[in-house]
């Protein structure tokens with residue numbers, strides 16, 4: 390048992406005065422490439438990281454739900470009869486939103502049992518590593534088991550997305566939950582967000598002596614407000630003006646016509662999505678044919694596109710990316726929804742200290758808050774087990 394699993398079990402016991410039925414966990418994610426393409430029916434290539442959220446959960450015999458966590462003092466209580474998005478607020482909207490969303494995927498919320506859940510996490514909050522998807526995926530896996538729903542993992546990803554869209558109010562796509570549920574050690578998830586076909590592809594970073602450095606700028610962001618929804622609306626407006634169902638249906642060869650039909654800003658939003666989809670395909674092909682040391686230019690081009698066309702970067706992210714590249718990273722880009730959060734820098738292991746020092750110094754000179762920097766590795770997706778058995782079969 391890991392330290393985090395032990396502390397989650399203890400947190401449950403001290404909060405609810407009994408033992409949980411079991412522990413379920415799910416990781417945060419890093420997106421290697423493919424940004425804002427998920428809600429445009431496009432391609433993404435994220436991986437689950439080696440930092441997890443653990444939930445300890447036990448059913449009740451009545452209809453009460455009680456939710457507690459290591460990151461909030463108060464426990465939230467409500468009856469399953471009151472479980473609607475309008476009643477869910479703050480951090481508890483993530484776990485409770487999942488319970489509500491399962492009602493759209495086969496759970497009969499009028500008859501299922503209440504439950505108690507305690508949540509602890511080592512996924513940094515606000516760093517752009519999807520601490521939210523980690524909670525949603527762990528809770529979805531736990532309730533899928535405890536309520537006996539038999540849903541497969543792609544469906545559990547849709548449950549988490551629905552919770553995020555309706556209970557949290559962030560109009561996000563399917564990428565983060567898919568990575569958290571489908572990820573594997575040393576591999577990334579190549580996901581077609583239109584068909585939800587997923588392929589797990591080895592990254593080979595270890596063998597190539599490469600590390601993925603996270604540079605968390607500590608500029609906070611929220612996808613429930615402002616820019617994220619605005620970008621999504623621009624994409625939908627662009628698709629409508631071009632007469633296609635989604636921007637997935639626009640090819641690079643169509644961009645000339647798009648430039649004539651669209652205003653400059655909408656055109657640049659569209660161009661980011663179209664070229665980013667192609668960069669995901671190129672990254673997967675390059676990785677397979679030439680290895681991870683060759684994908685750097687695609688990461689760099691992705692950042693430029695997000696900075697100039699999609700306009701979701703911030704000066705701290707640009708500085709992190711430029712400095713890391715100059716200090717020896719083979720490719721770097723902001724990752725996640727943007728407007729803050731983290732950059733990634735794919736770095737030869739021997740140059741890690743040089744890159745870290747250069748970025749820290751650049752931030753100091755610019756008088757920005759010191760960034761938080763750490764290496765992440767691709768880890769396994771969500772998993773869980775009840776106490777009385779060693780392990781549960783994978784969902785689905």
Ligand code: GAF
Nearest residue numbers: 424425561562563564725726
């Ligand atoms: C956030 C969202 F949750 C994802 O669905 C995705 O759109 C991402 O931003 C941008 O690629 O993480």
